[in-house]
Amino acid sequence: MAGITKTRGYSIGQIAAATGANIETIRYYERIGLMLKPDRTPGGNRQYDETGLKRLFFIRRSRDLGFSIDEIRALLGMVESEETSCAVVHERTVAHLRAVQNKIAALKKLEKTLADMASHCSRGDVPDCPIIEALYEGG
Amino acid sequence: MAGITKTRGYSIGQIAAATGANIETIRYYERIGLMLKPDRTPGGNRQYDETGLKRLFFIRRSRDLGFSIDEIRALLGMVESEETSCAVVHERTVAHLRAVQNKIAALKKLEKTLADMASHCSRGDVPDCPIIEALYEGG
DNA sequence: TATACGATCTGTAGCAACTACAGATACAAG
DNA sequence: CTTGTATCTGTAGTTGCTACAGATCGTATA
Incomplete structure (x- = not known):
């Protein structure tokens, strides 16, 4: 009962810590449509699932490799569409x-x-x- | 009488062409205090002398070499002050x-x-x- | 001298890719 | 139930320019 149930998902601080991204940057990614809008807690805090966490890892790694936001957008688009x-x-x-x-x-x-x-x-x-x-x- | 007298100085377009800088960039350099405010024609157009032209060459070359604006500011300060x-x-x-x-x-x-x-x-x-x-x- | 046309003028807004607040809530622990 | 940390939204700042808009200047030509 008191344990951290996985179903709760991750707070923005948790995925920030996990990926090394800064919280404001994650919100920025969401604003520009690079991160998808996550669920919210009843109080309005962002709640990420594995998918969101993975996406952020992908973005960070790509940024570290010098890909621009637009390039990443394209890459993510390819991942999404099965055709590519x-x-x-x-x-x-x-x-x-x-x-x-x-x-x-x-x-x-x-x-x-x-x-x-x-x-x-x-x-x-x-x-x-x-x-x-x-x-x-x-x- | 019809010849271009040197005493007239250079227009912003002329120093832009000479240095390869863009006109808006030169005005930007002036705004941030990197270029000094030049004389003006009676109508209000900028008129640069050799000093201004040289300064712009210095700035452009330094930028090409990757120096930041602040670094250039420091370098120019050193040039100015005889002590350094x-x-x-x-x-x-x-x-x-x-x-x-x-x-x-x-x-x-x-x-x-x-x-x-x-x-x-x-x-x-x-x-x-x-x-x-x-x-x-x-x- | 009139006029047309290009060059400049000021001021502001936009670009990438964040970062840094302020002031208000949410949430978890004791 | 209080305290304290985490998040929230929204906006403004960063670097080094670039790109307008709308007005004025300057000059070459008729």
């Missing part, structure tokens, strides 16, 4: 992978430029700083 | 470089995960997609 094939999911994943690789390439260039700039600096008390000069470059 | 040494600028640059390197490392991990996920997918019409399974991971 694994091939389409694969396509999207690869597209995202490419984007990540492009970002890495861009950041590497940037890293090189910054490292070069830093290496040219004597770090002394000189007022003429080669880093500053480099930042004015192009003018 | 090159060493401090170096320090900030290296700190930023570290941040970039950390981001690269994080993205590389992510890249690996995505590549692994994609490689496990047969790309067939199978409804059970290993990518989707992987996204549900943690639940």
Whole structure:
């Protein structure tokens, strides 16, 4: 009688703790339609079931992997509709992978430029700083 | 008489074209105090001089290198104040470089995960997609 | 000189993806 | 039944812009 019956479901705080998401973020996901509207307790508190919990795990994991909200929306749509094939999911994943690789390439260039700039600096008390000069470059 | 006299300065459109910045962005930089308020024509249009143009080049270049507005504010402050040494600028640059390197490392991990996920997918019409399974991971 | 047309003007609202309140309830434990 | 924590709604802030609307400026041409 006093035990936590599973049928009660999970409070928003519980799924927040379980997934590492922040409560306000979960409500935000609901507002933008990424999380479905859960049941409520008689008092009006959100009550999630396994499905909701899983969906949040899916969203968090996808976000961690850098998928945008819109991409996640599309992925969830595919999961929902039985028609969509694994091939389409694969396509999207690869597209995202490419984007990540492009970002890495861009950041590497940037890293090189910054490292070069830093290496040219004597770090002394000189007022003429080669880093500053480099930042004015192009003018 | 009909020639473009340099003393007239540059319009916002001209410095936008020169630096590649967008006009609205320049006004935004002014609003947040990154660009200084320029002179105005009798009619009220902005008129920039070399100093303004150079400052915008500096800002754009720094942004391209991934410095945040606040970091640029600090860098510009150092340029302004004669007291600040090159060493401090170096320090900030290296700190930023570290941040970039950390981001690269994080993205590389992510890249690996995505590549692994994609490689496990047969790309067939199978409804059970290993990518989707992987996204549900943690639940 | 008149006028047409593009460039600028101010001010505000929107974007992603959250985060951070305020002020009011709900709920669980003692 | 009280206390204290958890949630509730709604709104505003964050970063770095971008995109309007509706008015005015500036200039090239007839």
